[in-house]
Amino acid sequence: MDRVAEILAEACAEVVEPRFRALAAGEVMEKAPGEVVTIADREAEVIIERRLRELLPVPVVGEEAVSADPSLALALHTEPAAWLVDPVDGTSNFIAGRPDYAVMASLVRSGQTVASWIWQPATATCYTAELGSGAWCNGERLTRPLAAGPPTEWRGSLKSRFLEPELRRTLEANAAxxxxxxxxxxxxxGIEYPDLVDGALDFILYWRTLPWDHAPGSLLVTEAGGVSARLDGxxxxxxxxxxEEGLLVAADPDCWERARAVLFGR
Structure with missing residues (x-):
């Protein structure tokens, strides 16, 4: 666990942090309509992939590599084990000079996330989780308290960018x-999942669920006592x-059920 955390922090220090608020012309590219990438994303992924393979020689499913060759993501289902890597999570924040970005990795075995790491360079904060062994922040054990009070007192986040317009309007009205x-x-x-574990949020509804974005935080939440589940439970x-689309993350099982009921009328 410690060595992977070191790999993420080292790669970040080598090629990501030096470019924070210092990206040169031509170092930001569009990889798909509405999706941007920087030279820092690409260089960090190469470094992290090489060092993770040295630690455990299994396939590495990296966000930027999959962007170029989507078939690489099939390793999550076809291989006994695979690494997941998000070299710069929050790329738009990074480009804008906002400190809300992270470097993340997970280890997946037989289709299940068994370990995860989230490095937040702006605050030198490392969140880790290991299946069955708990969640940690800079070496301190994390336990997410139960959501306090009724839903009308809860604080949540609705990630509505990828929702169909009619469903977005319905969910936003129900949430309000x-x-x-x-x-x-x-x-x-990589910022939002720790926010939930730390108590700043009680629930988050995501729609698009790319694996490198959600495997690290989902394990962190569940190992801290929360829930990360599809809308059918x-x-x-x-x-x-x-x-599959749709993922509801919540402080505890009761919070998850009640948040889903408010949002979807179930």
Whole structure:
């Protein structure tokens, strides 16, 4: 666990942090319509992939590599084990000079996330989780308290960018009427999941669930006592892009059920 945390921090210090608020012309590219990438993303992924393979020689499913060759993500289902890597989570924040970005990795065995790491360079904070062994922040054990009070006192985040317009309007109306405060989020799963574990949020609804974004935080949340599940209640499992949509993350099982009921009228 410690060595992977070191790998992420080292790669970040080598090629990501030196470019924070210092990206040169030509170092930001569009990899797909509405999706940007920087030279820092690409260089960090190469470094992290090489060092993770030295630690455990299994396939590495990296966000930027999969962007170039989507078939690489199939290793999550076809291989006994695989690494997942998000070299710069919150790239839009990074480009804008906002400190809400992270470097993340997970280890997946037989389709289940068994270990995860989230490095937040702006605050030198490392979140880790290991299946069955708990969640940690800079070496201190994390336990997510139960959501306090009724839903009208809860604070949540509704990630509505990828929702169909009609469903977005319905969910936004239900959320506004049923919860205490709804935020748009911080544009980085590696910041938002720790926010939930630390108590700043009680629930988050995501729609698109790319595996490198959600495997690290989902394990962190569940090992701290929270819930990360599909809308039918199935526990989250990392899937190749294009798989199931919709993921509700919450402080505890009762919070998850009640948040879903408010949002979807179930």
């Amino acid at each position: 009427a049923g919860f205490g405060e709804i935020t748009p989020g911080r544009n980085a799963a 199935k526990p989250y499992r990392p899937e190749a892009p294009g798989g």
